[in-house]
Amino acid sequence: AQSVTQLDSQVPVFEEAPVELRCNYSSSVSVYLFWYVQYPNQGLQLLLKYLSGSTLVKGINGFEAEFNKSQTSFHLRKPSVHISDTAEYFCAVRASYDKVIFGPGTSLSVIP
Amino acid sequence: GAVVSQHPSRVICKSGTSVKIECRSLDFQATTMFWYRQFPKQSLMLMATSNEGSKATYEQGVEKDKFLINHASLTLSTLTVTSAHPEDSSFYICSASDSHYEQYFGPGTRLTVT
Numbered sequence: 001a002q003s004v005t006q007l008d009s010q011v012p013v014f015e016e017a018p019v020e021l022r023c024n025y026s027s028s029v030s031v032y033l034f035w036y037v038q039y040p041n042q043g044l045q046l047l048l049k050y051l052s053g054s055t056l057v058k059g060i061n062g063f064e065a066e067f068n069k070s071q072t073s074f075h076l077r078k079p080s081v082h083i084s085d086t087a088e089y090f091c092a093v094r095a096s097y098d099k100v101i102f103g104p105g106t107s108l109s110v111i112p
Numbered sequence: 113g114a115v116v117s118q119h120p121s122r123v124i125c126k127s128g129t130s131v132k133i134e135c136r137s138l139d140f141q142a143t144t145m146f147w148y149r150q151f152p153k154q155s156l157m158l159m160a161t162s163n164e165g166s167k168a169t170y171e172q173g174v175e176k177d178k179f180l181i182n183h184a185s186l187t188l189s190t191l192t193v194t195s196a197h198p199e200d201s202s203f204y205i206c207s208a209s210d211s212h213y214e215q216y217f218g219p220g221t222r223l224t225v226t
Binding site for chain 2: 032036041042043044046051090094096097099100101102103104105
């Protein structure tokens with residue numbers, strides 16, 4: 001079985017500052033990794049995904065994430081955040097043909 | 113890109129009644145569909161997995177007689193909440209998959225039971 005840990009439940013950051021949202025996972029098999037964003041009262045939006053190949057993945061809205069197999073991590077980063085990035089962020093894993101397992105989420109608050 | 117729709121987007125029903133939520137894959141055939149529930153300020157929790165033409169597989173702790181799932185075709189799955197109670201009020205999200213790695217999520221349905 002797979003599990004996902006997001007170490008920070010809340011992350012406040014000033015506008016235009018960099019941010020890193022941490023994600024660690026455990027799995028006995030190879031998994032695919034995802035980051036989703038959820039704005040208040042809305043559904044999920046896929047930010048980026050790691051399937052294979054280059055460990056640095058670039059996504060939408062200036063976000064990127066790096067897959068580190070040895071540390072079983074998939075941290076999300078953005079060099080300069082905007083007010084509009086305020087949202088809930090979910091890290092997720094999926095084994096082949098299996099269900100998606102979500103982490104508990106990190107609430108990112110961008111302070112003007 | 114692949115699109116998944118849900119209907120209705122919001123529904124309010126009285127306690128004791130049943131409500132049906134539809135999940136459709138609009139431009140692809142979904143071999144597997146998943147139903148998630150999300151309570152306020154919490155993450156998504158998987159309720160069940162359904163394959164077309166087969167009985168759904170429910171996660172531990174989910175009442176299969178209360179949350180009826182039907183996956184009658186490769187583009188449609190339905191979730192029926194039977195005898196709904198206020199504690200069933202939640203955000204229900206479906207997803208559909210046509211491959212071993214990709215899942216596409218619907219926009220969600222907000223259920224309020226009064």
